Amino acid sequence: MLFMNSPLEQFEINNFVNNLSFLKFTTFSLYCMLVLGVYYMFNMYVFKSGKLISTNYNMFIEALYSTMLNMVKSQMGNKGNKYFPLMYSLFMFMLFSNLISMIPYNFAINAQLMFTISLSMTIWMGLTMLGLIKHKFEYFGLFMPSGTSLPLVPFLVMIEMISNIARSISLGLRLGANMLSGHLLLTILCGLMFDFIMSSSFIIAILGFIPLIMILGIVSLEFAMAAKQAYVFCVLTCSYIKDAIYLH
Amino acid sequence: MQLVLAGKYMGAGMATIGLLGAGMGMAIVFAALMNGTARNPSLRSSLFTYAMLGFGLVEATGLFCLMMSFMLLYAV
Amino acid sequence: MPQLVPFFFLNQMFWGYLIILIMIILSSKFVLPRVLSIYLSRMFMLKLKK
Helix, strand or coil, X not given: CCXXXXXXXXXXXXXXXXXXXXXXXXXXXXXXXXXXXXXXXXXXXXXXXXXXXXXHHHHHHHHHHHHHHHHHHHHHHHHHHHHHHHHHHHHHHHHHHHHHHCCCCCCCCCCCHHHXXXXXXXXXXXHHHHHHHHHHHHHHHHHCCCCCCHHHHHHHHHHHHHHHHHHHHHHHHHHHHHHHHHHHHHHHHHHHHHHHHCCCCHHHHHXXXXXXXXXXXXXXXXXXXXXXXXXXXXHHHHHHHHHHHHCC | CHHHXXXXXXXXXXXXXXXXHHHHXXXXXXXXXXXXXXXXXXXXXXXXXXXXXXXXXXXXXXHHHHHHHHHHHHCC | CHHHCHHHHHHHHHHHHXXXXXXXXXXXXXXXXXXXXXXXHHHHHHHHHC
C-alpha cells in the first residue's frame, strides 16, 4: 500500500545524478525535457509530411496557432509580430507542463513557486529595459495617467509605480499558487476518500464512494484551470508588452 | 506547544475567510457576462474571452487565501 | 514546504530557461514558418480557383 505522509510530498525534487553544481539532473529537469519532447513531437512530427489537408493533430496545432496569433494581434497590433514566437513558446510550455502534471503521480513543474516567480521577474525586467531603450525618459510617463489634476500627481505616481512593481511578482505567483493549491486540494480530497474506503465498517466504505462525484468535478475544473492559467499568463504578458511598446 | 498548534489551526481556518471576496467577484464577472450578452448577443464570443480572463484573475485571488491556509497547515 | 529548498533554485532556473530558450528558437526557426507556409499555400490555391 502506498502512503502519503504529507500532501506536500508530491512537490519534492529528487536528485538523480549526485552532482553539487547547478548542472545536476533532477526531477525538474526530467520533466522539462518531457515538455520539450511533447512540444517537438506535436509541432515537428505533425507537419513533416507537409500536406495541405489537415489531420486531427494538425487541427490542434493550427487552432493553437490562430488563437495565439489573434491574441498577439488584438493586443499589440502589427508592431507585436516579432514577439509572437516568444508568446507561442511560453504558452506551449505552460500548457504542456500543466497538462502533464495532471496525470496522476506526476510532478508539477509550475507548482515550483521559485521557478514561476523568477520567470515573471525576468519578463518584467526585460519589459522595463525594452521600454527604457525605446522611449528613454518618456517611459516614466507610464506612471501618470493623462488628465490628472496637479495635486493628485504625487499620489497617483506612487500608486501606479507600486502596482507596476507588484506585477513582477503577481504574474508568477498567480500561476504557481493556482497549480500548487489545485494539486494540494486533489491530494487531500483523495486521501479523505481513501480513509473512508479503507475503514472496517461496510456502510462507511459504501458512503466513501459518494465524494467521488465531487472529485470528478474538481478534476475537470483543474484541467480547465491548467489550460486557462497558461492563457491568462500569456494575455497578461501581452498586455504588459503593449504597455512597454506603446505607453498607453 | 498545544497552544501554538491551536493557533496554527485557527489561523488556517481564518485565512479562508478571504474566499468570500473571490466568490463575490466570480458572481459579478458572470452576472456582467450574462447582462452584456442579453443586451447584445452578437458580442458573445469577444465578451466570453474577457469573462474567462476576469474569471482567471478573480479565482487566483481566492487561491492565494487557500495557499496561505495550506502553508499555515503544512509549511510552518 | 519542499519548494523552498535553496539547494535546487539555480538548477530549476537553469533548466527552465534552457528549455524555454530552445523552444523559442525551434518555434521561430522551424515550427511557425511551416504553419505559415501551409496557410499561404492554401490561400494561393483558393485564389487560383477563382
